[in-house]
Amino acid sequence: MEPDFSRPDSAFAVSRWFQANLPRIVVAPSFVAVMVFVYGFIVWTAYISMTRSKLLPRYDFEGFFQYGRLWSMDRWQVALENLFVFSGLFIFFCMALGLLLAILLDQRIRVEGALRTIYLYPMALSFVVTGTAWKWILNPGLGIEKVVQDLGFTDFQFNWLVDPDLAIYTIVIAGVWQSSGFVMAMFLAGLRSIDQEILKAAYMDGASLPKIYLRIIIPSMRPVFLSAFVVLAHLAIKSFDLVIVLTRGGPGYATDMPATFMYAMAFQRGRIGLAAASATIMLMTVMAIMVPYLYSELRRKRDE
Amino acid sequence: MASLEIRALTKKFGDVTVLDHIGLVIQDGEFLVLVGPSGCGKSTLLNIIAGLESETCGEILIDGRAVNDVHPKDRDIAMVFQSYALYPNMTVRKNITFGLKVRNTPGPKIEEMLAAVSDLLKIGSLLDRKPAQLSGGQRQRVAMGRALVRDPSIFLFDEPLSNLDAKLRVEMRTEIKKLHHRLGTTIVYVTHDQTEAMNLATRIAVLHQGRIQQLGAPQHLYDHPDNLFVAGFIGSPAMNLLPGSLSSSDGGLYFRPGDGEDLIRVDHYPFREAPADGAPVVFGIRPECVTLPREVEGQARFEVELVAEAVETNGFDKHVAFAYGASELIGRLPAKAGLVAGQPMRVGFDLSGISIFDRRSERRL
Ligand SMILES: Nc1ncnc2c1ncn2[C@@H]1O[C@H](COP(=O)(O)OP(=O)(O)OP(=O)(O)O)[C@@H](O)[C@H]1O
Ligand SMILES: [Mg+2]
Numbered sequence: 001m002e003p004d005f006s007r008p009d010s011a012f013a014v015s016r017w018f019q020a021n022l023p024r025i026v027v028a029p030s031f032v033a034v035m036v037f038v039y040g041f042i043v044w045t046a047y048i049s050m051t052r053s054k055l056l057p058r059y060d061f062e063g064f065f066q067y068g069r070l071w072s073m074d075r076w077q078v079a080l081e082n083l084f085v086f087s088g089l090f091i092f093f094c095m096a097l098g099l100l101l102a103i104l105l106d107q108r109i110r111v112e113g114a115l116r117t118i119y120l121y122p123m124a125l126s127f128v129v130t131g132t133a134w135k136w137i138l139n140p141g142l143g144i145e146k147v148v149q150d151l152g153f154t155d156f157q158f159n160w161l162v163d164p165d166l167a168i169y170t171i172v173i174a175g176v177w178q179s180s181g182f183v184m185a186m187f188l189a190g191l192r193s194i195d196q197e198i199l200k201a202a203y204m205d206g207a208s209l210p211k212i213y214l215r216i217i218i219p220s221m222r223p224v225f226l227s228a229f230v231v232l233a234h235l236a237i238k239s240f241d242l243v244i245v246l247t248r249g250g251p252g253y254a255t256d257m258p259a260t261f262m263y264a265m266a267f268q269r270g271r272i273g274l275a276a277a278s279a280t281i282m283l284m285t286v287m288a289i290m291v292p293y294l295y296s297e298l299r300r301k302r303d304e
Numbered sequence: 305m306a307s308l309e310i311r312a313l314t315k316k317f318g319d320v321t322v323l324d325h326i327g328l329v330i331q332d333g334e335f336l337v338l339v340g341p342s343g344c345g346k347s348t349l350l351n352i353i354a355g356l357e358s359e360t361c362g363e364i365l366i367d368g369r370a371v372n373d374v375h376p377k378d379r380d381i382a383m384v385f386q387s388y389a390l391y392p393n394m395t396v397r398k399n400i401t402f403g404l405k406v407r408n409t410p411g412p413k414i415e416e417m418l419a420a421v422s423d424l425l426k427i428g429s430l431l432d433r434k435p436a437q438l439s440g441g442q443r444q445r446v447a448m449g450r451a452l453v454r455d456p457s458i459f460l461f462d463e464p465l466s467n468l469d470a471k472l473r474v475e476m477r478t479e480i481k482k483l484h485h486r487l488g489t490t491i492v493y494v495t496h497d498q499t500e501a502m503n504l505a506t507r508i509a510v511l512h513q514g515r516i517q518q519l520g521a522p523q524h525l526y527d528h529p530d531n532l533f534v535a536g537f538i539g540s541p542a543m544n545l546l547p548g549s550l551s552s553s554d555g556g557l558y559f560r561p562g563d564g565e566d567l568i569r570v571d572h573y574p575f576r577e578a579p580a581d582g583a584p585v586v587f588g589i590r591p592e593c594v595t596l597p598r599e600v601e602g603q604a605r606f607e608v609e610l611v612a613e614a615v616e617t618n619g620f621d622k623h624v625a626f627a628y629g630a631s632e633l634i635g636r637l638p639a640k641a642g643l644v645a646g647q648p649m650r651v652g653f654d655l656s657g658i659s660i661f662d663r664r665s666e667r668r669l
Contacts, residue, residue, distance in 0.1 A: 197389035200356050201450070205403035206377035215402075219393040 042283065049276035057272055066277040075253050076278065079261040082168050086175070086257065087236030093176045094232050095225070098183025103213060105184070106191045116188070119181035127178065131245025134174035135161070138246075164254035167247050171255060175242055179235060183228050190224035191217065230293050237286055258282050306367045306380070306457035306490055307332045308353070313362030315348055322348050324514035326362070335484050335491045339501040340511035341537070346494040349511070350460050353492065354383050366458065377407075382451035383460040386467065388443045390435040390450070397431040400449045421453045424483075441472045448483075461493040465500065477503055498538050502526070510534050529659055532666040535588050541623060541634045544594065546587045547663060550579050559587045559660070564629045568606045568653065573660055575669050585669065588659035591623065594635030597652035604655035611648050626651060 018025075049066050051058050070076050101119055105112055122130065137143040138161040145158040160166040194217055202212045240259035243249060249256040249264070256264075258278055266275035308330040315323040322345040330336045338346050351357040353364060355376035364371050371379050390399050400421060404414045422428040425445045435443055444464060451459060464480075465473045481504055484491055495501055501508050502522045510517040510525065510533070518530040529535035535543045548561040550570070557579075558567040568587070579585070593600075597607050610626040610633070617623075622641060626633045635651060643649055660669045 195387055195389060197385040197387045198391060200351075200354075201383070201385060201389040202391070202402075203356065204354060204376050204381065204383055205450075205454075206406045207402070211406065216391050216393065220391070222393075 045276045046280050048273060049280045051273050053273035053276070055270035055272070066273045067281075070274055070277045070281075075256060076258075076261060078253055079256040079258050079278075082255060083237065083257050085168055086172055086239065087233060089169070089172045090175045090179075090236050090239075091229060091232045093172065094180045094183045095228060097176060097180040098228070099187050099218075101180070101184040102187035102191055105188055116185070119184050121181065122178045123182040123185075125178065127239075127241040128245050130174055130178045131242045134170065134177070135246050138170050138173075161247065162251055164251045167251060167255045171239070171243055171246055174246055175236075175239065178242075179232065183232065186224055186228050186231075187221070190221040194220065226293065226296075230289060233289050234286060237282060237289075258285075308458055308490060308492070309363075309365040309368070310349075310353070311363040311365065313349070313352065313364070314360045315345070315352060315357075316360045321514050323352075326511075326514075326516060328509060328516065328519070330490060330492065333488045333490055335481075335493065335504060335506045337501040337505035337508050338492065338494045338511055339498055339508055339537070340496065342496055344511045345514060346496070346511055347462055350383070350462050350492065350494050353458075354381055354460055355379055380457045381460060382454050382456035382458075383462065384447050384451050384464045386463040388435075388447040388467075390443060390446055392435055395432050395434055396427065396438070396446050396449075399435070399446060400453050403450065403454050417453050417455070421449045424452065424486075425449050440468050441476065444468060444476055448480075452483075452487075457490065459489055459491045459493075461491065463495055464493075466495070466497070473500075480504065499540060502538070508538075510537060512537075527657060528668070529588070530668050532586060532588075532661050535659055535661065539590060541591050541636075543588045543590050543659070544631075544633050545661075546589075546628070546631050546633070548585060548587055550581065550583050550585055550660075552581050559585065561587070561629050561631070566606075566608060568655065569604075570655065570658065570660065572604050572655070573658060575660070577669070579660075579669055584663040586661040586663050586666075588661065589653060589655075590657060591634045592636045593654040593657055594626070594633055595637050595652060595654070596641055597650050599638065600652040600654045602654070602656055606653040606655055608651055608653070609648050610651045612643050612645050615643065615645055 047059075047061075048057055050061055050063060052060070052062050052065065105115060105119075109115075138158070140146070140157075140159040140162065143158075145156060148156040148158070160170050198216065199212060202216055207215065238259060239257055240263065243255055243257050243260050244263075247255040249260045253261075259282065262275045262278045262282070265271045265278065308328075310326055310328040313323055313326040314321065326349065328336075338349065340346055348357060352359050355371070355374065359372065366379060366381075391402065394402065397418065401414050401418055404417065409417075418431075422431060425448060427442065427445050427449060430438060430442055430446070435446070438446065444467075447464070461480075465476050468476060477500060480493075484504075493504060505522050507520060508522055508525050509519045512533050518525055518534045520528075525534060525538050529538060529543070532545065536545065546561050548559055548564075551558050551560050551567070553567075556569055557571050557573075559570050560567055570587075597605075608628075610628055612624045613627055613632075614625040615622055617639065619639065621639050622637045622643075624635045624637055624643065626635060637643065661667060662669055
């Protein structure tokens, strides 16, 4: 029977309300969960960072006392310095290597499919596996150093893993190994999306291949660069598992990163307030990268 | 300006022969249109001329000089692509001058050439925009500007108008034609649109199955198609093609449609070689030669009563589909002609411009 719209009875009104609001009702539980467990705890953490919480949280407001302490700690300075060294090198080498591999693969070589899989494969591993594998490879008693020495070069030394000044670079090596294949895939997709006729036109205009890449292809891949940068930057700031597995932040705290610092303070040293302060600073760093990115993405969507 | 010669050019992709011993001589200043159905190898041929693709065998000569081993940039050829292929990251100005900069042309000279080209194509106000901010027609102009500014001796166009809407296509067609008159540069132009080919070309080459089916002036191709493929391809609506046979009786030569009783007198037809009696042929007549009896002038005529099955009007004339035996016959009647679908009516054939083909070899007799 056709519903009578001129005299809506209450059952019909309820069912219509359900129909109109069904999407909201379905999404509501996860929305509530996200609000509480993500944003709620972000607020909680931010608040805790302004208290004198030690092993257990305390709720009397103390202002920026923990932040002052944090910035005066040598270990935090080292962690920040490591973060800059690591993320700078990690992002740069991932991008450079990824772009180079993508350009080489883009020359339509025959074994492309196989090579692409090989390069992409590390991405399928967790950082824990990568870290463990590289820990063995770089271990002076087990890995490269021993192999080369066994080959007869007894003077050969490669002990970065245990050198406080150089250990951070082993994390860079492992991180680049893991992530550059993924960056390559992004760049390759970008290269492939460029109209072949554009390349032909440039070729007829008299541009050499390097010039075509430098002046036309790479500049028109700016969005891909930006996406790759954002993905890599947040990987770098979050980097935790790789450090834990590879060096445990050591030797000493030479390879500590903000994430491992926070973990150590919160769960090993019983200084929750300090840990919360470092977590808040990490959040702000991530936001400093993500917010402009999202803003520009959204603006571009609106322009289109 | 330059002449272009293609000698016995063959191109294979694996086992597939896309171009099969193509031979073509293009005079200095000519506007040659390569036309053919999709996938017949037009773009491939153009790319080989440009040097963007390598030939399997054969020779390309520009002004009598073999250029097979000459780099595309040194062939003095400019090309306009179907997708326009503008550099997306550069402004219109940079798009146009990129080729000059790469060739180390001095700055003042670049400015001068840019000004000349943007004047000619009326794109002066667009110079600081990016390609994404241009309409289809504007992109088309910029793409032509990029080719023009190099002042090449040969232009190649690969379906430059196929991405434009119908009205703009006609407009740009006229502009390209004017441009050719003005510059007099040799042009090789690819399209699959036979109307475009007819309108632009000084000569048309019809490409099909890897071979040039016919090469000649547009009117010649229209009036004297060399084979059935060209007859069906050139002209819109297409030429009517009726299978049947030749028979001579009463001292005259007649065409008898396959299943009919009619005898259409074809004595006047200039056969290239004397046909055998009863030879299986295909009789070709253009739609404009199938019309009202009073519209037909001259001696070579034939009248028959046919039923109009469908009528299409375009304002200027009427395209009428008649049933003729087992075949369909398209006629073009004056717009004023009063006719009713389903009614029989008298129809006249103007036989002065017919074509007759051998049914087996598909060649013109
Ligand atoms: N790189 C290639 N490898 C294999 N076959 C190809 C390649 N390029 C083109 N072909 C084939 O060659 C034939 C001619 O292609 P081409 O692009 O020259 O056609 P076209 O006449 O330009 O068609 P269209 O009007 O659709 O542009 C097609 O059948 C196509 O499948
Ligand atoms: Mg093509």
